[in-house]
Amino acid sequence: MRIGLITPEPGHPLLAAASALLTAAGHRVDALVPPAPGDAPRSPEADVYLLKSRTPGALAFARTLEAGGAPVVNSAEATARCQDRTLMAEIALGAGLPFAATRTVGPLGPWAAGRSLPAPVVVKSLRSRRGDLVARVDDRARLRELAQQWPQEPVVVQEYAPNNGWDHKLWAVGDRVFAALRRSELSxxxxxxxxxxxxxxxxxxxxxxxxxxGAAFALDVYGVDLIDTGGGAPLIVDVNAFPGIRGQSGAPEALAELALARARA
Structure with a gap:
């Protein structure tokens, strides 16, 4: 089988370990660079593609491959859905999942001007990406500070849900679920x-x-961030397409098996 990696980081620990397993089993793994704008699109060359990138170029490349009949994990559409936090909340709540109630308020600066806060809130960038804005806001002083730093950043606002200060990081590769506990990024x-x-x-x-x-978002490799709001009652605060899943025993094997299963299908 031929497996294509659509990623700027083919040496990422998860991808590197899965690639080593596939290569040792006699399969070919190629890291692919999406074509530049204006270049002729490529026809499918691999039996399956793993999309671990969220850039517009990578998503466009994945859509071209899908249009040619190639399987892509995760699909470009499913990957894009996880970048829009408004859409993320709509999908989750529409599926009956316990997701944090989310309001889209536009650029932070104009929204924050003269705003009073009756309760703590969490302010997040509308577009989920590395280095985005995720912050707890307890008072107007903190809100003004963030508005000065991110005046034109489109944001969503969620009510702060009391919890124990720890995030449950859960990841899935196909049917296999992995988990870790980490202090909240709001800590x-x-x-x-x-x-x-x-x-x-x-x-x-x-x-x-x-x-x-995963079923609601049509994802095969994904992460779900959960917090315990008391008595084991979970609240989903984020969904990620193809996260790193670092340090999880068995994750590279699960990814290699999933890639081959999708290629054979």
Whole structure:
């Protein structure tokens, strides 16, 4: 089988380990650079493509491959859905998933002007990306500070849900679910390292919730960030297409198996 990697980081630990497994089994793995604007689109050359990139060029390339009949994991459309936090909330809530209530308010600067805050809120960039804005806001002083730093950033606002300050990072590769515990990115002390969790350490029903999320978003490789709002009641705060899944035993094997299964299908 031939597997194509659509990514700027073919040496990423997850991809590198999965590639090594596939190569050792006699398969070919190629890292691909999306064609530049104006270049002729390529016809499908691999049996399956793994899309670990969110750039417009990578998504356009993936759509061209899909139009030619090539399987892409995850699809370009599913990947794009996870970049828009307004759409993310609509899909999740429409599927009956416990997702944080989300309001889209436009550029932060104009919205924050003269705004009062009756309760803590979480302000996030509308477009999910590396280095985006995610911050807890407890008072007008903090809101003004963020508005000065990100005046034209389109944002969404979520009510802050009281929790224990830890994020449950859950990832799925096909039917396999992996998990870790890490301090919330809203924590003043910073996120710190992630601690791997066994499936038996997850509250009942959480693994099934992750799979239901993947089905709602039509994702094959994805991450779901959950917080415990008390008594094991989960709240989804983010969904990611093809996350890093670093340090999870068995994840490279699961990815290699998924790639081959999709190629054969």
């Amino acid at each position: 003043p002390a910073g996120r710190g390292p992630a601690r791997p969790l066994g499936r038996d350490e997850l509250p009942p029903g959480w693994a099934a919730l992750v799979r239901a999320t």
